[in-house]
Amino acid sequence: MPIRLEKNDRVALVTIDRPEAMNALDRSHDQALSDVWDRIENDEDILVSVLTGAGEKAFCSGGDLKSYMPWRRTVAMEGDQTVFSFGGLTATSRSKPIIAAIRGFCIAGGLELALACDLRLCTPDAAFGLAEVKWGVLPGGGGTQRLPRAIPLAHALEMILTADVIDAERAERIGLVNRIVDPDALLDEALQLARTIVSNAPLAVRAARRAVLEGRELPIGDGLSLEGALQKQLLQSEDSAEGLRAFAERRAARFRGA
Numbered sequence: 001m002p003i004r005l006e007k008n009d010r011v012a013l014v015t016i017d018r019p020e021a022m023n024a025l026d027r028s029h030d031q032a033l034s035d036v037w038d039r040i041e042n043d044e045d046i047l048v049s050v051l052t053g054a055g056e057k058a059f060c061s062g063g064d065l066k067s068y069m070p071w072r073r074t075v076a077m078e079g080d081q082t083v084f085s086f087g088g089l090t091a092t093s094r095s096k097p098i099i100a101a102i103r104g105f106c107i108a109g110g111l112e113l114a115l116a117c118d119l120r121l122c123t124p125d126a127a128f129g130l131a132e133v134k135w136g137v138l139p140g141g142g143g144t145q146r147l148p149r150a151i152p153l154a155h156a157l158e159m160i161l162t163a164d165v166i167d168a169e170r171a172e173r174i175g176l177v178n179r180i181v182d183p184d185a186l187l188d189e190a191l192q193l194a195r196t197i198v199s200n201a202p203l204a205v206r207a208a209r210r211a212v213l214e215g216r217e218l219p220i221g222d223g224l225s226l227e228g229a230l231q232k233q234l235l236q237s238e239d240s241a242e243g244l245r246a247f248a249e250r251r252a253a254r255f256r257g258a
Contacts, residue, residue, distance in 0.1 A: 048195075
């Protein structure tokens with residue numbers, strides 16, 4: 001199966017399973033991954049997802065240069081569509097947190113997938129890059145927009161304009177990844193991080209994530225207004241009342257997402 005979806009403890013584990021092609025996405029795998037995110041979005045039992053790649057060589061090496069990119073060129077020559085959501089993630093709004101668990105190469109569209117995730121863990125052998133200008137195109141899956149929002153502008157421009165690959169240590173140093181973990185512990189760490197998020201109030205997690213992601217595109221005053229409106233909604237929720245009761249009674253809260 002090209003894209004694997006496993007569920008446990010309200011966490012989804014999504015695996016791009018095409019190691020023989022460095023987990024590159026051709027058109028069918030691109031659509032399959034998009035379908036998986038749609039399923040997760042509509043599954044109320046899933047609160048957080050982890051995205052990873054099969055094998056030890058690559059998280060994802062982007063769009064398959066033998067099939068996906070020629071198709072994109074045909075569409076550019078003959079059609080009007082300009083925005084494409086690579087893997088159903090790079091140009092499609094998803095409401096639930098996603099953690100990227102990265103081992104090996106994370107380049108081109110693969111890095112754009114990782115940038116569309118909320119948190120990123122990687123192994124010491126991970127390598128990151130946006131190689132598109134070497135192929136006569138630009139990072140068109142959100143790379144030119146998300147990378148400068150994730151790391152300082154000078155580092156982003158260097159990566160985009162040189163197409164050079166950086167190692168895990170530099171990625172951590174410039175803030176591209178949250179932390180580096182041992183290869184044997186990568187999935188365990190990512191799943192534990194997901195479970196930690198799941199243990200919190202789901203409405204609050206979703207609202208806080210929305211406040212951050214939408215608020216960073218707004219003037220500070222508008223961002224504060226958004227934050228205040230979301231907080232008002234949360235304070236009216238049953239979960240808010242339960243959280244305060246649990247704190248007063250020194251017990252674990254039992255959140256219902258209401």
